Amino acid sequence: xxxxxxxxxxxxxxxxxxxxxxxxxxxxxxxxxxxxxxxxxxxxxxxxxxxxxxxxxxxxxxxxxxxxxxxxxxxxxxxxxxxxxxxxxxxxxxxxxxxxxxxxxxxxxxxxxxxxxxxxxxxxxxxxxxxxxxxxxxxxxxxxxxxxxxxxxxxxxxxxxxxxxxxxxxxxxxxxxxxxxxxxxxxxxxxxxxxxxxxxxxxxxxxxxxxxxxxxxxxxxxxxxxxxxxxxxxxxxxxxxxx
Amino acid sequence: xxxxxxxxxxxxxxxxxxxxxxxxxxxxxxxxxxxxxxxxxxxxxxxxxxxxxxxxxxxxxxxxxxxxxxxxxxxxxxxxxxxxxxxxxxxxxxxxxxxxxxxxxxxxxxxxxxxxxxxxxxxxxxxxxxxxxxxxxxxxxxxxxxxxxxxxxxxxxxxxxxxxxxxxxxxxxxxxxxxxxxxxxxxxxxxxxxxxxxxxxxxxxxxxxxxxxxxxxxxxxxxxxxxxxxxxxxxxxxxxxxxxxxxxxxxxxxxxxxxxxxxxxxxxxxxxxxxxxxxxxxxxxxxxxxxxxxxxxxxxxxxxxxxxxxxxxxxx
Numbered sequence: 001x002x003x004x005x006x007x008x009x010x011x012x013x014x015x016x017x018x019x020x021x022x023x024x025x026x027x028x029x030x031x032x033x034x035x036x037x038x039x040x041x042x043x044x045x046x047x048x049x050x051x052x053x054x055x056x057x058x059x060x061x062x063x064x065x066x067x068x069x070x071x072x073x074x075x076x077x078x079x080x081x082x083x084x085x086x087x088x089x090x091x092x093x094x095x096x097x098x099x100x101x102x103x104x105x106x107x108x109x110x111x112x113x114x115x116x117x118x119x120x121x122x123x124x125x126x127x128x129x130x131x132x133x134x135x136x137x138x139x140x141x142x143x144x145x146x147x148x149x150x151x152x153x154x155x156x157x158x159x160x161x162x163x164x165x166x167x168x169x170x171x172x173x174x175x176x177x178x179x180x181x182x183x184x185x186x187x188x189x190x191x192x193x194x195x196x197x198x199x200x201x202x203x204x205x206x207x208x209x210x211x212x213x214x215x216x217x218x219x220x221x222x223x224x225x226x227x228x229x230x231x232x233x234x235x236x237x238x239x240x241x242x243x
Numbered sequence: 244x245x246x247x248x249x250x251x252x253x254x255x256x257x258x259x260x261x262x263x264x265x266x267x268x269x270x271x272x273x274x275x276x277x278x279x280x281x282x283x284x285x286x287x288x289x290x291x292x293x294x295x296x297x298x299x300x301x302x303x304x305x306x307x308x309x310x311x312x313x314x315x316x317x318x319x320x321x322x323x324x325x326x327x328x329x330x331x332x333x334x335x336x337x338x339x340x341x342x343x344x345x346x347x348x349x350x351x352x353x354x355x356x357x358x359x360x361x362x363x364x365x366x367x368x369x370x371x372x373x374x375x376x377x378x379x380x381x382x383x384x385x386x387x388x389x390x391x392x393x394x395x396x397x398x399x400x401x402x403x404x405x406x407x408x409x410x411x412x413x414x415x416x417x418x419x420x421x422x423x424x425x426x427x428x429x430x431x432x433x434x435x436x437x438x439x440x441x442x443x444x445x446x447x448x449x450x451x452x453x454x455x456x457x458x459x460x461x462x463x464x465x466x467x468x469x470x471x472x473x474x475x476x477x478x479x480x481x482x483x484x485x486x487x488x489x490x491x492x493x494x495x496x497x498x499x500x501x502x503x504x505x506x507x508x509x510x511x512x513x514x515x516x517x518x519x520x521x522x523x524x525x526x527x528x529x530x531x532x533x534x535x536x537x538x539x540x541x542x543x544x545x546x547x548x549x550x551x552x553x554x555x556x557x558x559x
Contacts, residue, residue, distance in 0.1 A: 053537055073540040082541065089538040092470070092498070093556035102542050102552070152542065 001188050002028040002050060002081075002156060007059030009045055020045045021056070022211035028156075032182050032189045034199050036226070037208035043192045044086060046208070047160050050190070051083040052076045063156070080155035084148070084162055086192075088141035090133050096144055097128040103148035116147040119180075121173050138165035146177060150185070157181060159191045163198060175201060199223055246272055248281050248323070255325055258354050262323040266350030266382040269321065273348075277319040278305055283331045294318055294345075304334035304366075307347075311340030311372065319348045322365070327357020327391050332364045339375040339407075350382040353393040353419075362394040369400070371407035371434075379411045385418030392420035399426045403434035405460065410437040415450065416558060417443065424452040430491075432460035440469040441558050444477035444505070454483040458491035458520065467495040472554055473505035484512040487520025497526040500557060 009021040021042045035043050048054040050061065052073040061069045068076055077083075091099075100113045114124030120143040130136065132144065142165050149157050159178070166174055179201055181187045191198060199205055205222040207215040215222055246263060249256040259281055263269040272287075276294035279287040285305070290296050293313040297306045307318055324331060337347065355361040371377060385393030401409060415422060428436050436456065444450050456465050465485070473479045483495040497509040511524035531553050539549035 051541060053541075072546075073537060074543060074545050077541050077543040085534075085538065085541075089532075089534045091535060091553065091556055093559045094552065095556075098552075098556065099542075102539065102544065105543060148542065 001064060002190070003062040004046075004049070005060040005062070007046075007049060007056045007061065009042075009049060009054060009056050020211055021049065023059070024211070024213060026206065026213065026216075028188070028190055028204075031203040032178075032191070032201060033204045033206065034191050034193055034202035035206045035208060036192075036194060036199060037214070040210075041208040042211040043208050044160050047083070047158050047190065047192055050158060051081060053083070077154075082149050082152045082154045082157045084145045084157070084159040086160040086164060088132075088145040090136075090141070092131065092133055094132055095128065096130050096132055099132055099144070100128075100147060100151050103151040105152075108151075113151075116151045117144070119150055119177060120144070120147045121170050122147070139167060139170075142166055143174075146174065150177070150181065153181075153185050153187060155187060157187045157189050159189065159193075161192050161194070163193060163195045171195075171197065196223075196227065199226070246270070248279055248286050258325045259323050262325075262352035262354055262384070262386075263321055265384045265386075266323075266352045267319060267321050267348050269319065273317070273319045275317045275319070276307075278307075280320075280322045280331075280333065282324055282326045283329055291316060299334060302334050303332060304336070306336045306338065308338045309340055309343050309345055311342055313340065313343040313345055315344070317346040317348065321349065322351040322363060324351070324353045324355070324361050324363055327355050327361055327389060328359030330360075330362045330364075333366070335365065335367045337367065337369045337377075339369065339371045339377055341372040342374045343372075344376040346378045346380070348380050350380075350384070351395055351397075352382075352384040352386075353395070354387050355385070355391050355393050356387040356389040358390040360392045360394060362396070364396045364398075366398045367400070369402065369409065371401070371403045371409060373404045374406040375404070376408045377410070379409065381411070381413045383413075383415040383419055383422070385420065387418075393418060394421040395419050396421075396423045397425070399424075401426070401428035401436065403428065403430045403436065403463075405432045405434065407431075408435045408437075410439075412439045414441045414558075415443065416441065419444075419450070420446075420448050422450045422452075424450075425455075426453065427455045428465070429457045430460055430463035430465065432462060434460055434463045436465040436467075438465075438467040438469075440467070440471075442469065442471040442479065443474075443554075443558055444472075444479055445474040446477060447475070448477040449479075450477070451480040452482070454485075454495065456484070456493065457486045457488060458493055459488045460491070461489045462491065463489065464492040465494070469495075469497050470557055471497075471499045471507065472502070472558060473499060473507050474502045476504050478506045480508045480510070481526070482510040482512070483524065485514070485522050485524070487513075487515045487517055487522050489517050490519035491517070491521070493520070493522040495524050497528070499526075499528040500554065501528055501530055 117124035248259040295308040481497040485493040509526035513522040
């Protein structure tokens, strides 16, 4: 479905060119794929490259066999890619209802908008008329962001750290939402995450490190090693802690 | 009942009807009290048991007198101009009795297809008695492709007695070439003034808005928010002057989106003359945030559609 061929991306920091994505080739098929890896490994950049929010300096991006490397964000969106921002964007004067309607691509009834909001655990009547501005908490904004993904229901949904800012109590419900997007709506999910519980429902896990794929495989292959690695703190071990 | 402002000239009447729809969403004769002014003349008037409208004899304009304790009534006082070259000046005084709670819908629309300038200057004075409550909505609009400009210069002077409340919503969304808005208010104890202003300019238009609020009374407060969009080569100036003369709260905010080659200036002047006066001025001027455009484009909108949605939301 989504294929990256020899994709590289750099930024300039204080006049020095820094490679963020280093010649990555990756095929994401019709399944639930999680991308994980340490901070700064290039996960979010990779997601943005797929949506067109960043343009690669070299390489090719294909979606359903079509070369989309030079297509705009809107064109990719209309081909069937959605993107949930890690930090949801705020708007003055635009309401939750407006955005859910824009996401659905049609004028919704209040009931329809409420249906989407209820799925992410928001009591819809409290939210439809509210502006998507700073009066909403980070967790509320994240849920609305995910509700927009449900409303879009595209073939590919990219979620950039959807768990950030969501309290643990609601977490399991959201995991269910992602699974439903995949199982019921038949969307392919590409999710950037550090959360074991999210990695746990992935069919495939891609581990990035310094802009390269360090490992790729099924959840059962990758996850056990990841958990061990995250416990490995040498200082703790030296002081007599468990390693 | 369909509105007829000019019985003899159907073409002109149609223009008037369109203008009224723009500024007051008005398609029919409204309920309650009203006064229509068209091309410098009062053309229709209606009063109610609680609301009297008296035409001034010494100068153009009307006195609107609202009895104490009047509730749930409205007054419509739209002004329409279709004559190129007309310069209209009007004085309207509003007397709002104690404990009254009313809505006033004003507005001015100019249709100028000629080459001479058309101007409407309105001086509106409000006298709110104790605990009176007013919602005042004012829309300004211009249309017509003539070389003559459409100018609107409203001056609003607000006197607020103890415990009174006024909410002023003003909109200038389209077609006004030159505007100089001047809003002055004096607040006594516990009086509250809320202003929501929306201004959009384009082409070579110029808009200036000036607020001067004296918070004289204890626990008086004001909250003034001006949102604006400046496009093309237009210019806008926002100036707010707050004087905190007692224990009070004052907040003014200028929030502007700038596009193309437009210029926006925000000038605060907040003076605390009392140790318990708390005054805040905020000004944010900038182009549409790239991430807002990006977000809407990820929902499938084109860049132009995204921009239009952001602006219409901001100006709502």
